[in-house]
Amino acid sequence: MSDHTHDISKHRKTYIMVGAILLVGTLLTFALDHFESIDLKKRAGMLVATIAALSIATIKGGFVAGVFMHLNDEKKWIYWVMGFTALFAIGMLGLTIWSMKDIPGQGNQFDRTTGLPIVEKVSGK
Amino acid sequence: MDIPFTTKARPDTGLYNAKLGIWLFLASEVMLFGAFFSAYILLRVGADPGTWAHGLMNVPIGTFNTFVLIASSVTVVMAWAALKSRNYSLYRNCMIITIMCALGFLVVKSFEYAEKFRHYEVWMKDGSRMTGHIDYDDGGVKKHAYFWSTKTLIKKKIESISFTSDDANQWAPGQYYPPMTKEQLEHVKKYADKGPQHHAVVTIKSADIQRLSAFVPAHSTFFAIYFTMTALHGVHVLGGAIVLSYFLFRGRKMWQTDPDRFINRIEVGGLFWHFVDLVWIFLFPIMYIL
Amino acid sequence: MELVDKIKDLMSFPPVASEHGKSMDDFIVYVHVLMAVLFVGWFAYFLYALFRFRHVKNPKASYTGAQTSFSTYAEVAVAVAEVILLVSLAIPLWATVVDSDKFPTEKDKPLVIKVTAQQFAWNARYPGKDGAFGKQDIKFVAPDNKFGVDKNDPNTKDDFESAINLMHVPSDRKVIIHLSSLDVIHCFKVVPLRITQDAIPGLMIPMHFKAVKEGKYMITCAQLCGNGHATMRGNITVLSQSDYDKWEADIAAKAKDTATSFE
């Protein structure tokens, strides 16, 4: 990043702008939940509400990381480190969820009463 | 002996030591909170239907606290920018606001916690549940009960409790998952002296109670992870506030002796502070809204 | 194949009493052959190098050293061998053990058992003649009802439990076990049957096998579960189908006139 003073005052404006965006994002999240007329959870379902809330959070987070933490213009070592970190964090989550889902008999593949596999469910799918 | 690159960047990496150091530390923090978020998702996806506590958080307060943290994030980056343009007094003011915000956040959070510790859920033996407050008589003085549980009832040999249930309207569908049925509402009526109106006071016999728990970590996996994650986040806020206060007060001598290094310190402290903000930005929707 | 059997004798394998056990032992032998080839090859080279290039004999070291691409071949060979073992044996064989579409179905007439581990014993529940279990729910679980059976369900009537730690299964017939645990993680391992499965509280994990040799085998707990872990021993008896029927009739009759009956 350049250290010149006139750049800094330009940056200051950016920071305030980003602050404003963050506030708006927060208000939006609040509004989507709070007002009867737009209550997303009730009107559009949990899935949509989740996607909306997390998308807003991701955008906000992106601004904080990108502008406040200067990740939009960093040195390559930091990109490497944070890139691998993100990869491993996602791997940890993804593989763990996958492991927990892929346990035979956790779905309804077995009949509760007889304990036998339900043929259509198992092979027909 | 001097360690190289404490102030100036190393030419081939373009970084000074502390900056690389803080990013590496943040990388480990990403894994730490990443594991918590993974745990949250797994516990939530794996929860039996109806056992994930919903809608028990105070969303306006959470929103307010989000504002507070965002504001502090703006001021901390402004503080750094002010130092870059050698404007110490602007820096100082920004930093003071930042620290005030941090403390404000913690104060609000502690009130929020305290409010939860005297808020209860009771599971009746017949399968119905309700939330509210418990008052008890302490030598003629009416007091809120904190931290009670089924064990407390047994230990103190309490035969019945006076339960101020939450706003009757809140029992409407949406409050619980699955929503409270008509029969359940009927049931609540049965226990109510005055019927399910605003803040109905219900007398519940201990013998009818399956389980009683304040909104403490042991209440449910939701509160378990809510308290663990927000407390850990709170510790980060506190730690950040202490470090920033140090820079503001005892560490300010360095501005005279080694201003470049001082600016670096503020940048590094700021990076940590932004990260704490970033974590909250995700905590807010998943804990309060969803 | 004779060679494989010879190697097996050398490797102190325990006796095999299940259908899939042989393929498992064979597979272990193949892996060990690969390991032995690698080890013997490298070790011989290693000793030779130590001997030949000792300081006294070879006082001046060569800056360039070996001019070889042998290592690449060796590494590729190891990789290829591993891929072959993985793709042609390990993955498909594992699938036969755990995939739900490889489980015996109704037409195989398997025996289904529910096993619940506790500190420090094995409980087994059989569906009885009708082949149907009574409903189970955790809310019924109590010290005297470890499986949480709904005693009002008609299917419960002829269900029975075998004596604690003593299970019986017929030979030459598929068996399905649904495995769970009450308190901590245990591991259901019967070495001669070549079956191992963790018993995890909160999960009900199915497994299947077919015993082919009659006899009494030990059930080992293979997961640390507390101070009684080492003594958490059960026996599983593999009987001929007719003996098994007799045992079943016997125990069902006994259950009727004792307190363990669920009527």
Place this chain on the structure above:
Amino acid sequence: MQTAPHIDIQHGAHEQGHEDLGFWRTYIFSTDHKVIGIQYGVMALVFLFFGLMLMLAMRWQIAKPGEPIPFFGPTMAQIFGDVAAKGIMSPDLYNTFGAMHGTIMVFLAVVPLGFAAFGNYVVPLQIGAPDMAFPRVNMASFWAFFVGCVIMVASFFIPSGAAQFGWTSYSPGATTTPGDGQTYWLIGMIFLITSSLLGAVNFIVTIIQLRAPGMTWFRLPFFCWAQFVTAFLLLLAFPPLETAGVMQLMDKLLGTSFFLPTGLFVGGNPADISGGGSPLLWQHLFWFLGHPEVYVLILPAIGMVTEIIANSIRKPIWGYKSMVYALLVLGFLSFIVWAHHMYLTGMGTKISTFFQATTMIISIPSVILLTCLFISLWGGAMRFRTHTLFALAFLPMFGIGGLTGLPLGFNYSDILLHDSYYVIAHFHYVVAPGTIFGLFAGIYYWYPKMTGRKMNEALGRVHFWLSLVFMNLIFMPMFAQGMAGMSRRMSNGGASYASDDGVIGLTVEAIKSNTSISHAAFALALAQIPFIINFFWAMQKGEKVTSDNPWDSTTLEWQTPTPPPHGNFDKPIEIFRGPYEYSVPGHPVDFVPQNEPDKKN
């Protein structure tokens, strides 16, 4: 050439211009990486000894279940009370010792010795840095470690005794077992993890930022590379265990149920908990650390062995670059193989195929590392000093350990071998005659740099040959035991599974070999006596080194005064070549230090 040994034993000369910090700041609360390295080393050796003693008690119990422990029995009865009544080890105490042997060996002995002690002492010297990048963080890291150690040790003396549920501390067992041992374990671990994280940040920054001019990445000694990758493993794999530790602590103290499922029983009664947790979550988070952790144990040792072999054979390491790449691939892959410890938790085909495949792929970089070291031997002029012997023995021992990882890595064979003594033998081959031999090699090799004196060769050889023989006599028969179906963590050595009245279980031979294994273990302990004597004797009486570079080595740590002063190098240092320029043709001596200027320019 001007590499005329720079003899300098008058330490005083180097201390000029340094303020006198006094005893406490110099030796206890020091920020000097060399002092901190030695502090770590001392702690780690003490705990290595501690772990060894725990193991001896366990081995006694395995071989002679129910018989009082000789010599130490009465003392143990006094310290531990009922669980060691009459000096007889109860299953509870056995479990405690087992869990703490694993924990202490892994987190308090081998990692501190390999990564922290040698790393601290050697890495800044090898890259030509005056100190670590953050000396005060370095000190904080040591003291966090120290607090963690104190808590772990203290837990032995609380009434309920130390943790009992294995070093893996699987929930629900670890949570529901009464007593505070597990709580101490968790708090101790949180300190140890914090220490490791601080250390890891410090190492990475030091290696990236403080390399001396000319020290490019491919001139970095392999040991530094190993430390670099290890530090990343610690940095990114440890935090999830910290998370899991905090959650288990909550379960233990505040009654949450992160790892406790609905309907759980405790001691035969329904538990008073909300339920809804997942026992498997703990295992995932634990092994997400657990597998990278095993590479944390092995990589520093491989690094040291590489340094020592290059020095002993007097020629460059063959395939240095491919070793570096193999190391990086290994580091990356170690994050995505963890669930091979969990094949039998009910995994389906798809996910276990994934983990199986990554496990097989990760063995390839290990093969590359070993192959390069083997091929390096070709054409050498090998000098067999004690450190050489240990370094060379490391190779086949790690080979056996690594190769026996394969049948465990294939899930189909893991069905028979899981949690049997085969696993115990597998990993002890990598950590005991593997890593520990590597660490011994490191101690013998760098001892002169740290103390100015050499350790005795004759005692060293006795130590080596006896250790080699007894290590193999201990762990080789365990493969057979495991194959025969002997489970691990048996407080009576499997006695209750002995074949009797026609029930087919463990064979008598499998159980009998417990005795000979235990005898070998006791002999191994005795074989350490020459080492301990040597270690202390050499400090006072060992042969003084006459040169700063007694092994004629090329790397930078030997180009400093002995021992190096505060700030390490007495003159600015610049690097001109790779790390292993031994026996360069046309050069008068058989080594060219990295900082020796090129003559032609």
